[in-house]
Amino acid sequence: MGDLGWIAYPKNGWEEIGEVDENYAPIHTYQVCKVMEQNQNNWLLTSWISNEGASRIFIELKFTLRDCNSLPGGLGTCKETFNMYYFESDDEDGRNIKENQYIKIDTIAADESFTELDLGDRVMKLNTEVRDVGPLTKKGFYLAFQDVGACIALVSVRVYYKKCPSVIRNLARFPDTITGADSSQLLEVSGICINHSVTDEAPKMHCSAEGEWLVPIGKCLCKAGYEEKNNTCQAPSPVSSVKKGKITKNSISLSWQEPDRPNGIILEYEIKYFEKDQETSYTIIKSKETTITADGLKPGSAYVFQIRARTAAGYGGFSRRFEFETSPVSVAASSDQSQIPIIVVSVTVGVILLAVVIGFLLSGSCCDHGCGWASSLRAVAYPSLTWRCGYSKAKQDPEEEKMHFHNGHIKLPGVRTYIDPHTYEDPNQAVHEFAKEIEASCITIERVIGAGEFGEVCSGRLKLQGKREFPVAIKTLKVGYTEKQRRDFLGEASIMGQFDHPNIIHLEGVVTKSKPVMIVTEYMENGSLDTFLKKNDGQFTVIQLVGMLRGIASGMKYLSDMGYVHRDLAARNILINSNLVCKVSDFGLSRVLEDDPEAAYTTRGGKIPIRWTAPEAISFRKFTSASDVWSYGIVMWEVMFYGERPYWEMTNQDVIKAVEEGYRLPSPMDCPAALYQLMLDCWQKDRNSRPKFDEIVSMLDKLIRNPSSLKTLVNASSRVSNLLVEHSPVGSGAYRSVGEWLEAIKMGRYTEIFMENGYSSMDAVAQVTLEDLRRLGVTLVGHQKKIMNSLQEMKVQLVNGMVPL
Numbered sequence: 001m002g003d004l005g006w007i008a009y010p011k012n013g014w015e016e017i018g019e020v021d022e023n024y025a026p027i028h029t030y031q032v033c034k035v036m037e038q039n040q041n042n043w044l045l046t047s048w049i050s051n052e053g054a055s056r057i058f059i060e061l062k063f064t065l066r067d068c069n070s071l072p073g074g075l076g077t078c079k080e081t082f083n084m085y086y087f088e089s090d091d092e093d094g095r096n097i098k099e100n101q102y103i104k105i106d107t108i109a110a111d112e113s114f115t116e117l118d119l120g121d122r123v124m125k126l127n128t129e130v131r132d133v134g135p136l137t138k139k140g141f142y143l144a145f146q147d148v149g150a151c152i153a154l155v156s157v158r159v160y161y162k163k164c165p166s167v168i169r170n171l172a173r174f175p176d177t178i179t180g181a182d183s184s185q186l187l188e189v190s191g192i193c194i195n196h197s198v199t200d201e202a203p204k205m206h207c208s209a210e211g212e213w214l215v216p217i218g219k220c221l222c223k224a225g226y227e228e229k230n231n232t233c234q235a236p237s238p239v240s241s242v243k244k245g246k247i248t249k250n251s252i253s254l255s256w257q258e259p260d261r262p263n264g265i266i267l268e269y270e271i272k273y274f275e276k277d278q279e280t281s282y283t284i285i286k287s288k289e290t291t292i293t294a295d296g297l298k299p300g301s302a303y304v305f306q307i308r309a310r311t312a313a314g315y316g317g318f319s320r321r322f323e324f325e326t327s328p329v330s331v332a333a334s335s336d337q338s339q340i341p342i343i344v345v346s347v348t349v350g351v352i353l354l355a356v357v358i359g360f361l362l363s364g365s366c367c368d369h370g371c372g373w374a375s376s377l378r379a380v381a382y383p384s385l386t387w388r389c390g391y392s393k394a395k396q397d398p399e400e401e402k403m404h405f406h407n408g409h410i411k412l413p414g415v416r417t418y419i420d421p422h423t424y425e426d427p428n429q430a431v432h433e434f435a436k437e438i439e440a441s442c443i444t445i446e447r448v449i450g451a452g453e454f455g456e457v458c459s460g461r462l463k464l465q466g467k468r469e470f471p472v473a474i475k476t477l478k479v480g481y482t483e484k485q486r487r488d489f490l491g492e493a494s495i496m497g498q499f500d501h502p503n504i505i506h507l508e509g510v511v512t513k514s515k516p517v518m519i520v521t522e523y524m525e526n527g528s529l530d531t532f533l534k535k536n537d538g539q540f541t542v543i544q545l546v547g548m549l550r551g552i553a554s555g556m557k558y559l560s561d562m563g564y565v566h567r568d569l570a571a572r573n574i575l576i577n578s579n580l581v582c583k584v585s586d587f588g589l590s591r592v593l594e595d596d597p598e599a600a601y602t603t604r605g606g607k608i609p610i611r612w613t614a615p616e617a618i619s620f621r622k623f624t625s626a627s628d629v630w631s632y633g634i635v636m637w638e639v640m641f642y643g644e645r646p647y648w649e650m651t652n653q654d655v656i657k658a659v660e661e662g663y664r665l666p667s668p669m670d671c672p673a674a675l676y677q678l679m680l681d682c683w684q685k686d687r688n689s690r691p692k693f694d695e696i697v698s699m700l701d702k703l704i705r706n707p708s709s710l711k712t713l714v715n716a717s718s719r720v721s722n723l724l725v726e727h728s729p730v731g732s733g734a735y736r737s738v739g740e741w742l743e744a745i746k747m748g749r750y751t752e753i754f755m756e757n758g759y760s761s762m763d764a765v766a767q768v769t770l771e772d773l774r775r776l777g778v779t780l781v782g783h784q785k786k787i788m789n790s791l792q793e794m795k796v797q798l799v800n801g802m803v804p805l
């Protein structure tokens with residue numbers, strides 16, 4: 001046993017050489033060189049190594065191995081490999097086990113990947129080899145190195161495991177996570193909301209075997225009163241001064257000032273009030289103004305008011321309690337109105353009686369289950385609906401919303417739904433209801449990034465009071481616009497401003513009080529998804545692509561829950577940011593779709609993006625969330641095909657005809673079968689048979705949790721049978737040249753290399769192997785797959801007699 005506590009046997013086998021480095025720290029090298037002697041079996045056992053909870057460990061060896069050719073006379077017995085083994089045990093007791101109980105990890109040979117070690121007069125080749133072992137089930141293990149007659153110096157043994165390092169994402173903290181045992185396993189890890197934040201949608205991420213965090217899902221939000229800044233939450237100050245205005249016997253008007261430190265744009269105020277000592281029954285009014293009138297109050301009664309402000313980060317704390325009293329009823333008035341309480345009482349009694357009668361009718365079935373009178377009565381009198389962020393719009397005053405609560409339950413239930421800005425007589429009112437006015441001086445325009453229907457799209461920066469400057473996208477309305485154009489332009493903001501979801505493009509606000517009129521949204525670094533995918537063809541893992549699709553489906557689920565039908569869902573209308581988070585955008589008011597170059601006029605005069613649209617929407621304008629699901633299927637296809645144009649160059653008329661006849665797009669290359677099946681489900685003719693967006697999200701979550709389910713790909717021959725044979729580039733007949741073929745599969749960049757290396761005909765190309773591709777410099781795995789699969793496909797088609805090469 002040497003200094004390291006490692007054991008070598010037999011004693012004349014491995015030998016420890018102790019040296020010191022330039023800092024006099026000891027270095028240990030083990031060497032063995034019995035190349036002249038027959039039947040060598042020299043073992044070197046390490047001390048016990050704890051795996052520290054990891055179930056897959058990696059072993060990196062650095063060693064020199066002498067070339068047998070350089071050893072005159074030793075060629076007969078000399079070996080150029082050695083073996084590595086392991087044995088698992090919970091403690092050091094496992095040391096004295098027999099050789100044959102060790103499990104072999106691998107035979108280690110020197111390969112080309114060495115670094116040169118300059119030994120002055122000699123250069124030694126230092127080899128580095130890494131192996132991994134797992135799943136490990138005990139607390140630790142021993143390693144053993146067996147020499148069978150080579151000349152080796154073992155310079156370094158590094159044992160490690162991989163982990164996804166602790167990180168904060170979407171305001172949730174994800175702990176250091178040791179990767180899973182299986183090299184393709186993704187571990188789902190739940191995040192914990194950071195201080196002063198609460199769960200919005202349960203935050204989760206996936207830790208890959210390589211130690212990378214992938215596919216963030218869900219998020220936390222800063223608690224009421226806190227604002228998000230640099231991955232932390234801090235509070236905006238409460239409203240401090242509240243003044244009473246006009247007071248009548250039934251109403252109290254209030255006004256107040258913005259909090260001293262708003263820490264962001266105040267989107268609205270929430271005013272909670274209740275009759276003094278009756279706190280369990282309160283009313284909440286939401287207002288965008290700093291004044292309200294609480295009406296319907298009892299005369300001569302004291303009411304308690306509390307106000308809090310909301311910014312994009314959430315609510316601030318409530319103000320202190322302010323108490324005001326309604327005017328008492330005058331004597332004259334009281335005699336005039338002496339009948340009112342009686343009427344109120346009789347109406348109330350009537351309502352209760354009605355409730356009792358309904359309760360009685362219901363009680364027949366209910367009592368079978370033993371729940372009795374009291375609960376059936378309660379069910380009628382107080383519908384037990386918990387707070388679902390329920391907005392009940394006070395239509396008469398769009399600046400205010402009013403909700404009544406009793407014992408923590410909302411009394412007037414209302415599910416938050418999308419409000420069509422067309423329902424407002426004055427569209428300007430709709431804009432200001434849903435979008436914050438921004439002063440033009442807060443915006444710095446930096447550069448033009450594109451052209452929209454109404455004017456240029458620019459990138460720039462927005463500096464709001466009390467907030468750090470941040471990047472934004474700015475859509476501008478060109479000069480000389482008509483009133484209708486202005487309305488349509490701002491209509492998008494009225495729609496976008498109603499949404500609040502991580503996969504929907506976020507509206508910062510609008511500029512309407514100065515020119516140019518602008519819509520300011522969050523900035524998405526990677527622009528539109530179709531262009532981004534085309535630019536990065538073949539560069540993402542399937543899990544990354546599924547992560548993008550999951551985001552889009554989650555955004556669409558939110559929209560469909562809100563009752564909003566998008567009608568123009570396509571990869572060009574999805575934006576993607578630097579974290580590869582996809583967000584649904586393009587909420588034109590004049591749907592469909594003045595500004596979409598893909599939209600074509602139908603025979604009925606409407607303009608529709610034919611390739612993305614469900615048959616019933618094309619034929620009789622039946623746009624629903626189910627037709628959005630069809631479009632989502634097309635987006636899935638675009639994503640898995642890296643931005644390929646659906647139905648390639650077929651004409652719109654041919655697309656309509658083919659789809660009507662039951663043809664569907666073929667599977668993209670290398671597409672997991674489960675994803676293609678989901679696409680086909682989205683393209684069911686019967687719209688009721690298509691999956692709903694929540695089902696799509698769950699299905700994608702399941703696939704992400706279990707990535708091995710993505711390993712089964714649609715195989716080449718079944719792809720062929722699904723092809724829209726006449727029109728797809730793969731099935732469009734023999735390619736006339738290598739260039740044409742490579743262009744068709746979007747690998748045109750390699751044409752020159754192929755030609756230069758003698759692959760100038762399709763016959764020659766048919767012989768290409770993966771090795772050849774690597775030699776030609778096609779190093780991206782995605783590109784190798786694309787080329788090999790296309791070749792494979794052509795061969796299958798040749799066998800089927802479909803495409804002569």
Ligand code: ACK
Pocket residue numbers: 449450451452457472473505521522523524525526527528529531575
């Ligand atoms: O593909 P792109 O770079 O992404 O070109 C189009 C262009 O503006 C016209 O629509 C880009 N664009 C639109 N909205 C945004 C945004 N919020 N962030 C970044 N780019 C955007 C789009």
